[in-house]
Amino acid sequence: MAFSGTLLARLQTTEAAMEKSLIKDVRKVFAELLGMDHLLHLPISVDPASNFSDCISALVGLAGDYNGLVSLHVPNALAIRLTSQLLDTADPSEEEVEDALGEMANILAGAFKQHLSANSLAVRLSTPSIVSGKQYVIHVAKKPEVMTLLFDSEEEWFMAALALEN
Secondary structure, three states, rough: OOOOOOHHHHHHOOHHHHHHHHHHHHHHHHHHOOOOOEEEEOOOOOOOOOEEEEEEEEEEEEEEEEEEEEEEEEEEEHHHHHHHHHHOOOEEEEEEEHHHHHHHHHHHHHHHHHOOOOOOOHEEEEEOOOOOOOOEEEEOOOOOEEEEEEEEEEOOEEEEEEEOOO
């Protein structure tokens, strides 16, 4: 899934340039927060509204010149490992995992937001929301345009997505 030509023209970019920028943002955030310097981007199109099993999803809303959602979807085992690394603790609580993933999504949303407007106040971010469980589906009321990015962290995959209303 990708952005339409109309949305890309409004953003004054191309699909390849936007994807490259978002990949760079994800790699930078994960390198700076967690020392994960070698994330492999998998060029596979994935629907961020698909079914998730044993995952945790952190969602940050966008509002202003562009309305949408930044989402980070991580398998539970990887979320625990990332939180352990981030907090330097062996056994993080469920609340710590949720807080850590929410903060990662928030930082990622801040990085993505810079591509939407030269004026940082033109797009505002919501407080992160967390969805987790054995089996769940995320539905967005309005059908946004979505750019999804799938990454391999050497042990497991995770997905970041930017959904925008055109």
